[in-house]
Amino acid sequence: MHVLILGGTTEARRLAETLVAELPAGARVTSSLAGRVASPKLPPGEVRVGGFGGADGLAAWLRTHRVSALIDATHPFAETISFNAAAAAAAAHVPLLALRRPGWVPAEGDTWHPVGSLAEAAEVLPGLGQRVFLTTGRMGLAAFAGLDRLWFLMRSVDAPDAPHPPRMEVLLDRGPFTLEGERELIRRHRIDVVVTKDSGGAATAPKLAAAREAGIPVVVVRRPPVPGGVSVAGTPQEALAWLRAQGGSQA
Structure with a gap:
Protein backbone atom coordinates (compact mmCIF):
# COMPACT_ATOMS: atom_id res chain seq x y z
CA MET A 1 0.00 0.00 0.00
CA GLY A 103 -16.27 24.95 9.06
CA TRP A 104 -16.98 27.53 11.74
CA VAL A 105 -20.52 28.20 12.94
CA PRO A 106 -21.55 31.63 14.28
CA ALA A 107 -22.37 31.81 17.99
CA GLU A 108 -24.74 34.09 19.85
CA GLY A 109 -23.36 37.62 19.78
CA ASP A 110 -21.41 37.22 16.56
CA THR A 111 -21.79 39.81 13.81
CA TRP A 112 -20.67 37.97 10.70
CA HIS A 113 -20.78 39.17 7.10
CA PRO A 114 -20.38 36.11 4.83
CA VAL A 115 -18.92 36.80 1.38
CA GLY A 116 -18.00 34.62 -1.57
CA SER A 117 -14.48 35.88 -2.27
CA LEU A 118 -11.66 38.17 -1.15
CA ALA A 119 -12.84 40.70 -3.73
CA GLU A 120 -16.29 40.76 -2.09
CA ALA A 121 -14.63 41.14 1.31
CA ALA A 122 -12.77 44.21 0.03
CA GLU A 123 -16.04 45.68 -1.26
CA VAL A 124 -17.84 45.51 2.09
CA LEU A 125 -14.93 46.58 4.32
CA PRO A 126 -15.19 50.37 3.99
CA GLY A 127 -18.72 50.26 5.40
CA LEU A 128 -17.72 48.20 8.43
CA GLY A 129 -14.56 49.71 9.89
CA GLN A 130 -11.31 51.59 9.47
CA ARG A 131 -8.74 49.37 11.22
CA VAL A 132 -8.72 45.87 9.81
CA PHE A 133 -7.29 42.66 11.25
CA LEU A 134 -6.65 40.71 8.03
CA THR A 135 -6.11 36.99 8.64
CA THR A 136 -6.60 35.56 5.15
CA GLY A 137 -2.91 34.81 4.57
CA ARG A 138 -0.36 36.47 2.31
CA MET A 139 -1.89 35.19 -0.94
CA GLY A 140 -4.61 37.36 -2.45
CA LEU A 141 -3.63 40.66 -0.84
CA ALA A 142 -4.06 42.34 -4.21
CA ALA A 143 -7.81 42.30 -3.58
CA PHE A 144 -7.28 44.87 -0.79
CA ALA A 145 -4.54 46.95 -2.45
CA GLY A 146 -6.92 49.71 -3.48
CA LEU A 147 -8.25 50.38 0.03
CA ASP A 148 -5.89 53.25 0.79
CA ARG A 149 -8.11 54.82 3.45
CA LEU A 150 -8.11 51.72 5.67
CA TRP A 151 -5.32 50.52 7.95
CA PHE A 152 -4.50 46.80 7.99
CA LEU A 153 -2.83 44.48 10.46
CA MET A 154 -1.95 41.50 8.26
CA ARG A 155 -0.92 38.24 9.92
CA SER A 156 0.78 35.42 8.05
CA VAL A 157 3.51 32.82 8.43
CA ASP A 158 5.77 34.41 5.79
CA ALA A 159 6.19 38.00 4.62
CA PRO A 160 3.85 39.04 1.78
CA ASP A 161 4.78 40.33 -1.65
CA ALA A 162 3.28 43.33 -3.43
CA PRO A 163 0.67 44.36 -4.34
CA HIS A 164 -0.86 44.90 -0.93
CA PRO A 165 -2.66 47.67 0.97
CA PRO A 166 -0.49 50.80 1.28
CA ARG A 167 -1.27 51.27 5.00
CA MET A 168 -0.37 47.87 6.41
CA GLU A 169 1.57 46.44 9.32
CA VAL A 170 2.74 42.83 8.96
CA LEU A 171 2.70 40.40 11.88
CA LEU A 172 4.65 37.21 11.20
CA ASP A 173 3.24 34.45 13.36
CA ARG A 174 2.03 30.87 13.18
CA GLY A 175 -0.93 29.37 15.06
CA PRO A 176 -2.31 28.03 17.25
CA PHE A 177 -3.34 31.34 18.81
CA THR A 178 -4.83 32.02 22.24
CA LEU A 179 -7.93 33.99 23.15
CA GLU A 180 -5.87 36.20 25.47
CA GLY A 181 -3.41 36.95 22.69
CA GLU A 182 -6.16 37.79 20.20
CA ARG A 183 -7.86 40.08 22.71
CA GLU A 184 -4.59 41.94 23.18
CA LEU A 185 -4.02 42.32 19.43
CA ILE A 186 -7.50 43.77 18.94
CA ARG A 187 -7.07 46.14 21.91
CA ARG A 188 -3.53 47.28 21.13
CA HIS A 189 -4.14 47.95 17.45
CA ARG A 190 -7.66 49.36 17.96
CA ILE A 191 -9.09 46.86 15.50
CA ASP A 192 -12.71 47.50 14.53
CA VAL A 193 -13.25 44.77 11.88
CA VAL A 194 -11.77 41.31 11.25
CA VAL A 195 -11.46 39.54 7.90
CA THR A 196 -10.99 35.78 7.79
CA LYS A 197 -11.54 32.75 5.61
CA ASP A 198 -13.78 29.98 6.94
CA SER A 199 -10.80 27.71 7.48
CA GLY A 200 -12.40 25.92 10.42
CA GLY A 201 -10.46 24.19 13.19
CA ALA A 202 -9.40 25.34 16.63
CA ALA A 203 -5.93 26.76 15.91
CA THR A 204 -7.14 30.13 14.60
CA ALA A 205 -10.67 30.23 16.04
CA PRO A 206 -9.86 32.40 19.11
CA LYS A 207 -9.94 35.54 16.93
CA LEU A 208 -13.67 34.92 16.41
CA ALA A 209 -14.31 34.79 20.15
CA ALA A 210 -12.18 37.88 20.69
CA ALA A 211 -14.13 39.77 18.01
CA ARG A 212 -17.41 38.67 19.61
CA GLU A 213 -16.28 39.95 23.01
CA ALA A 214 -15.18 43.26 21.49
CA GLY A 215 -18.47 43.64 19.61
CA ILE A 216 -16.78 44.09 16.24
CA PRO A 217 -17.90 42.64 12.89
CA VAL A 218 -16.18 39.75 11.11
CA VAL A 219 -16.12 39.37 7.34
CA VAL A 220 -16.06 35.62 6.66
CA VAL A 221 -15.07 34.33 3.22
CA ARG A 222 -17.03 31.15 2.50
CA ARG A 223 -14.96 28.10 1.55
Missing part, protein backbone atom coordinates in the same frame (compact mmCIF):
# COMPACT_ATOMS: atom_id res chain seq x y z
CA HIS A 2 1.20 3.49 -0.89
CA VAL A 3 -0.81 6.47 0.36
CA LEU A 4 -0.18 9.95 -1.02
CA ILE A 5 -1.31 12.84 1.21
CA LEU A 6 -1.64 16.27 -0.37
CA GLY A 7 -0.82 18.20 2.76
CA GLY A 8 0.54 21.26 4.47
CA THR A 9 -2.26 21.57 7.05
CA THR A 10 -2.36 20.54 10.69
CA GLU A 11 -4.81 17.79 9.78
CA ALA A 12 -2.44 16.49 7.10
CA ARG A 13 0.40 16.19 9.60
CA ARG A 14 -1.87 14.46 12.08
CA LEU A 15 -3.06 12.12 9.37
CA ALA A 16 0.52 11.23 8.42
CA GLU A 17 1.29 10.55 12.09
CA THR A 18 -1.80 8.34 12.37
CA LEU A 19 -1.07 6.38 9.20
CA VAL A 20 2.61 5.84 9.99
CA ALA A 21 1.61 4.48 13.41
CA GLU A 22 -1.45 2.45 12.35
CA LEU A 23 -0.73 1.00 8.92
CA PRO A 24 1.07 -2.35 8.70
CA ALA A 25 4.80 -2.63 8.12
CA GLY A 26 5.72 -2.10 4.51
CA ALA A 27 3.02 0.47 3.82
CA ARG A 28 4.32 3.77 2.41
CA VAL A 29 3.01 7.18 3.43
CA THR A 30 4.12 10.12 1.31
CA SER A 31 3.17 13.72 2.13
CA SER A 32 3.33 16.29 -0.64
CA LEU A 33 3.85 19.94 0.35
CA ALA A 34 3.32 22.84 -2.04
CA GLY A 35 6.47 24.63 -0.86
CA ARG A 36 4.84 28.01 -0.27
CA VAL A 37 5.94 28.18 3.38
CA ALA A 38 9.65 28.79 3.92
CA SER A 39 10.05 26.50 6.96
CA PRO A 40 7.17 24.01 7.04
CA LYS A 41 6.62 21.55 9.86
CA LEU A 42 7.50 18.23 8.25
CA PRO A 43 5.28 15.22 8.90
CA PRO A 44 6.56 11.68 9.48
CA GLY A 45 6.98 9.34 6.53
CA GLU A 46 8.26 10.32 3.10
CA VAL A 47 7.99 13.97 2.05
CA ARG A 48 8.09 15.64 -1.36
CA VAL A 49 7.98 19.41 -1.94
CA GLY A 50 6.67 21.21 -5.01
CA GLY A 51 3.93 20.98 -7.58
CA PHE A 52 3.12 18.12 -9.93
CA GLY A 53 2.44 20.07 -13.11
CA GLY A 54 -1.34 20.10 -12.97
CA ALA A 55 -3.80 17.22 -13.06
CA ASP A 56 -1.91 15.35 -15.79
CA GLY A 57 1.35 15.55 -13.87
CA LEU A 58 -0.28 14.33 -10.69
CA ALA A 59 -1.95 11.44 -12.54
CA ALA A 60 1.43 10.43 -13.97
CA TRP A 61 2.98 10.58 -10.49
CA LEU A 62 0.21 8.38 -9.08
CA ARG A 63 0.84 5.76 -11.77
CA THR A 64 4.65 5.91 -11.64
CA HIS A 65 4.78 5.59 -7.84
CA ARG A 66 2.00 3.00 -7.69
CA VAL A 67 -0.17 5.03 -5.33
CA SER A 68 -3.09 2.99 -4.02
CA ALA A 69 -5.00 5.82 -2.30
CA LEU A 70 -4.93 9.62 -2.55
CA ILE A 71 -5.99 11.87 0.33
CA ASP A 72 -6.48 15.58 -0.32
CA ALA A 73 -5.73 17.16 3.06
CA THR A 74 -4.89 20.59 1.69
CA HIS A 75 -6.27 23.86 3.02
CA PRO A 76 -10.05 24.19 2.49
CA PHE A 77 -9.32 27.14 0.17
CA ALA A 78 -6.74 25.32 -2.01
CA GLU A 79 -9.36 25.01 -4.73
CA THR A 80 -7.06 24.42 -7.71
CA ILE A 81 -5.16 21.48 -6.23
CA SER A 82 -8.41 19.92 -5.02
CA PHE A 83 -9.89 19.94 -8.53
CA ASN A 84 -6.59 18.71 -9.98
CA ALA A 85 -6.61 15.88 -7.44
CA ALA A 86 -10.13 14.86 -8.46
CA ALA A 87 -9.20 14.84 -12.15
CA ALA A 88 -5.93 12.98 -11.55
CA ALA A 89 -7.50 10.35 -9.32
CA ALA A 90 -10.17 9.67 -11.91
CA ALA A 91 -7.61 9.41 -14.70
CA ALA A 92 -5.31 7.09 -12.72
CA HIS A 93 -8.20 5.09 -11.21
CA VAL A 94 -7.01 5.81 -7.65
CA PRO A 95 -9.52 6.20 -4.76
CA LEU A 96 -9.68 9.78 -3.50
CA LEU A 97 -10.75 11.21 -0.15
CA ALA A 98 -10.92 14.87 0.89
CA LEU A 99 -9.98 15.51 4.53
CA ARG A 100 -11.69 18.74 5.56
CA ARG A 101 -11.94 20.18 9.05
CA PRO A 102 -15.53 21.31 9.81
CA PRO A 224 -15.24 26.65 -1.98
CA PRO A 225 -17.07 23.32 -2.37
CA VAL A 226 -15.31 19.98 -2.53
CA PRO A 227 -15.33 18.64 -6.11
CA GLY A 228 -18.46 16.65 -6.89
CA GLY A 229 -18.41 12.94 -6.19
CA VAL A 230 -15.44 13.08 -3.77
CA SER A 231 -15.86 11.42 -0.36
CA VAL A 232 -15.20 13.69 2.63
CA ALA A 233 -13.82 12.94 6.10
CA GLY A 234 -13.73 15.40 8.99
CA THR A 235 -10.90 13.88 11.06
CA PRO A 236 -7.74 11.81 10.55
CA GLN A 237 -9.45 8.87 12.27
CA GLU A 238 -12.32 9.03 9.78
CA ALA A 239 -9.75 9.10 6.98
CA LEU A 240 -8.03 6.02 8.44
CA ALA A 241 -11.37 4.18 8.55
CA TRP A 242 -12.00 5.10 4.89
CA LEU A 243 -8.52 3.93 3.96
CA ARG A 244 -9.03 0.60 5.67
CA ALA A 245 -12.32 0.17 3.82
CA GLN A 246 -10.54 0.91 0.53
CA GLY A 247 -7.52 -1.26 1.18
CA GLY A 248 -9.19 -4.23 2.81
CA SER A 249 -6.60 -6.45 4.45
CA GLN A 250 -3.74 -4.20 3.25
CA ALA A 251 -4.66 -1.60 5.90
